[in-house]
Each structure stands twice: as C-alpha cells, then as structure tokens.
Amino acid sequence: MSTAQETAAYATEEAPRLGWAEHAPDVYKAMIRLDSVAKRGLDPKLFELVKIRASQLNHCAFCLDMHTKDALAAGESVERIVQLSAWQESRHFYTGKELAAIELTEAVTVLTEGFVPDEVYARAAEHFEEAELAQLVAAITVINAWNRFGVTFRMTPGHYRPGQHT
Numbered sequence: 505m506s507t508a509q510e511t512a513a514y515a516t517e518e519a520p521r522l523g524w525a526e527h528a529p530d531v532y533k534a535m536i537r538l539d540s541v542a543k544r545g546l547d548p549k550l551f552e553l554v555k556i557r558a559s560q561l562n563h564c565a566f567c568l569d570m571h572t573k574d575a576l577a578a579g580e581s582v583e584r585i586v587q588l589s590a591w592q593e594s595r596h597f598y599t600g601k602e603l604a605a606i607e608l609t610e611a612v613t614v615l616t617e618g619f620v621p622d623e624v625y626a627r628a629a630e631h632f633e634e635a636e637l638a639q640l641v642a643a644i645t646v647i648n649a650w651n652r653f654g655v656t657f658r659m660t661p662g663h664y665r666p667g668q669h670t
Contacts, residue, residue, distance in 0.1 A: 521658045535649065536669070542642040545635065548578045550605055553588060553598075554640070555647045557606050558613045560589050562651035569661035570669070571647075577666035601631040605640055612644045 525532035543551050552575035559567035572585055587594035591606050598606065608628040611620040632640055653659070 517660060517662070518658060520660055521656070524653055524657045535646070535653075538642075539646050539650070542639060542646045545639050546643060549575065549580050550602055551643055552578055552580060553584070553602060554605055554609045554643055556585060556588055557591070557609045558644060558647045559651055559654075561610065561613045562648065562655060564651040564654040565661040566654040566659035566664075567647065567651055570664045573664055573666045604628040604631040608640065609644050612641065613648055 552571050555571040556568065556575060559571060575585055576582070584597050587597045588606070591598065591603070595603060604627045607624050608620070611624045628637060628640070
C-alpha cells in the first residue's frame with residue numbers, strides 16, 4: 505500500500521474549538537504552577553500512571569497522548585501503559601502502592617457514589633504517608649481539571665513531544 509493510500513484511510517483531524525490558553529493565559533499559567541507543585545514528592549512513573557488512568561476515564565485524547573509519551577520518556581513500559589485500562593484484570597503488572605493510587609484515581613475521578621469510599625481511601629492511606637497522599641489527591645484533582653479543558657476545547661492529540669510543557 506502506498507503512503508498516499510495509507511494517509512487517505514485516516515479520518516480528518518479535527519481542529520481545537522478554542523485556543524483556551526491564549527484567551528485565559530492567567531488561568532493556564534496557574535494550572536501549570538498547580539501541576540508543578542502537585543507532583544512534588546511523587547514517583548514520576550506513578551504520577552504518569554495516575555494521569556493516564558484519569559484521562560482514560562475522562563476520554564481526554566490530548567492528555568492520553570501527552571501522558572503516555574511522558575510515561576514512556578520516564579521509563580514506563582508499553583505493557584503497563586496498555587494494561588492500565590484493564591488494571592483490575594491485570595493487577596500483577598502493578599505494585600500494591602500503584603494499585604492503591606490507580607483505585608483512588610478512579611474513585612476521585614468518577615465519584616459515582618458521590619464520595620470516595622472509605623475502603624478505597626484506607627487502602628491508599630496504607631501505602632502513602634499523609635503528605636504523599638495529599639500530593640497524590642492534588643495530582644488526581646489537577647489532571648481532572650486538565651482533562652476538562654482538553655475535552656471541552658477538543659484539544660488535538662498527536663502533536664505532543666515528551667517534556668514539551670515542562
């Protein structure tokens with residue numbers, strides 16, 4: 505198959521609805537600062553797994569593109585990234601601490617019961633010291649905010665390069 509034929513098979517890339525960072529630069533800068541402080545003290549690979557899982561749940565293609573690339577650049581394996589969407593059936597790919605963080609990410613992201621279940625929080629508290637747990641919840645909250653911007657403004661995935669926004 506020629507390159508032209510392969511390219512013709514893909515759907516047209518949608519343009520973003522709005523370059524929100526240009527129109528709300530102070531908010532964007534504040535989000536960058538918040539993101540920077542939210543990750544302090546967290547393992548970089550764990551931080552990216554949390555971002556990927558929240559972005560999967562929120563269907564944020566832009567953030568999935570960004571954080572899978574950043575995770576790979578941080579040394580994460582393709583296998584663990586791929587299995588993350590089915591982590592409950594692939595528990596053996598993750599440590600107990602990572603599983604607690606992933607489960608907490610789902611609880612904070614989805615809030616299906618209107619709260620984070622006590623048992624989910626307790627499992628996370630077993631693996632994270634209080635300061636680290638506070639940072640983890642901050643990181644989960646920040647990626648959920650980023651996801652809302654990405655999905656609402658239909659930010660286009662596929663063009664991000666690892667470390668581009670750091």
